[in-house]
Amino acid sequence: MSVRLSRRVQRVSLSANAAAKSRATELRDAGRDILDLTTGEPDFDTPEHIKQAAYKAIDGGATKYTPTPGVKKLREAIQRKLQRENRLDYALPSIVVGNGAKQIIFNAFASTLDEGDEVLVPVPYWPSFPDIVRVNGGEPLFIECGLEQGCKLTPQQLENSINARTRWLILNGPGNPSGAVYSEAELLALAEVLRRYPQVLVLLDELYEHIRFDGNPALSLLNVAPDLQSRTLLVGGVSKTYAMTGWRIGFGAGPKELTSAMTVIQSQSTSGASSVGQAAALAAFEGGLAFLPEQVQAYQQRRDLLVASLSEGDGLEVLTPEGGFFVFVRCAGLLGRIRPDGQRLKDDGDVVDYLLEQGVAGVAGSAYGLSPWFRLSIATATSSVIEAGRRIADACAQLRVEALA
Structure with missing residues (x-):
């Protein structure tokens, strides 16, 4: 017996962010070297005074x-x-x-x-x-x-x-x-x-x-x-x-x-x-925001490092973010190019898949209604942001430009 689902639930889909995160996690659990830049989740810990308040509430x-x-x-x-x-x-x-x-x-x-x-x-x-x-x-x-x-x-x-x-x-x-x-x-x-x-x-x-x-x-x-x-x-x-x-x-x-x-x-x-x-x-x-400037400075440093790396990537156009946890990148210049394995990049989903094979997990711009783009999170370790920028620039350099038949 099959379950008849409502028309309402059939109009929506699983969160693309959650799906991308799940895929990156599966690959990492399988032993792949994956830099996960999919989600907007701070890599900083919850401030100690907040955790202490939770312990006190429980006690x-x-x-x-x-x-x-x-x-x-x-x-x-x-x-x-x-x-x-x-x-x-x-x-x-x-x-x-x-x-x-x-x-x-x-x-x-x-x-x-x-x-x-x-x-x-x-x-x-x-x-x-x-x-x-x-x-x-x-x-x-x-x-x-x-x-x-x-x-x-x-x-x-x-x-x-x-x-x-x-x-x-x-x-x-x-x-x-x-x-x-x-x-x-x-x-x-x-x-x-x-x-x-x-x-x-x-x-x-x-x-x-x-x-x-x-x-x-x-x-x-x-x-x-x-x-x-x-x-x-x-x-x-x-x-x-x-x-x-x-x-x-x-x-x-x-x-x-x-x-x-x-x-x-x-x-x-x-x-x-x-x-x-x-x-x-x-x-x-x-409890105040005394802890915040140091964290915002870290996010800004990561933004600057990633934007600089991506700006050197042939075929990428970077929108420099003024706030938040993400760098949004237009990748129209990569479409039509040929991967080292001979496959052609047709859309931003292909671009994100290609970058994932190079060890960088992001989310396709189609998830946000705008293609061809992809999103990368800077809410992760600075070392991961630096390495992700290097891998993406290298991945772009490996693509071949070949006219469509």
């Missing part, structure tokens, strides 16, 4: 169910964090905690999308965005933002894309996979368009807010357009800044009617997030 018996919208002390800490670091004020009912930022995004779309509603998704995008839209009955409307515009949405593109079915716009900064950061002027221009369409909600994914290479503090759309706060959901968490990917704590800050609906959705799926995870997140938000 103190804080291992029970938690309130669905989050422990009050944590939500208050998030409220203070938003005031202190983001210069934004939120009432406590407007803040909700979930099992990672991905659940916050899922709950938001589950609370607001009806069949046929559209969500504007700038390309390249984090792969979960369109699939979370689809599984909740919506339709992603893709807006290609290529190399010539720094992988950033323009006001004219936004204006041209909004229609009667538009429900949300997603803005991700610093971008994943691009590393793009919107300037104050660029955010102001987008805000001017959004003001003409009050029915459009805005989702701000700012998980990488503090991983910036320009030395400036985090800048949000809401800092330049506070009048949009009443229809914006700000999504944050502890995974990137505090190296807490496995703790699974994210938060959303937005209109009370939205966060209340998100709480209802969460109450019927996972209920409240982990008690121990929330205790650790409380320590994170209350």
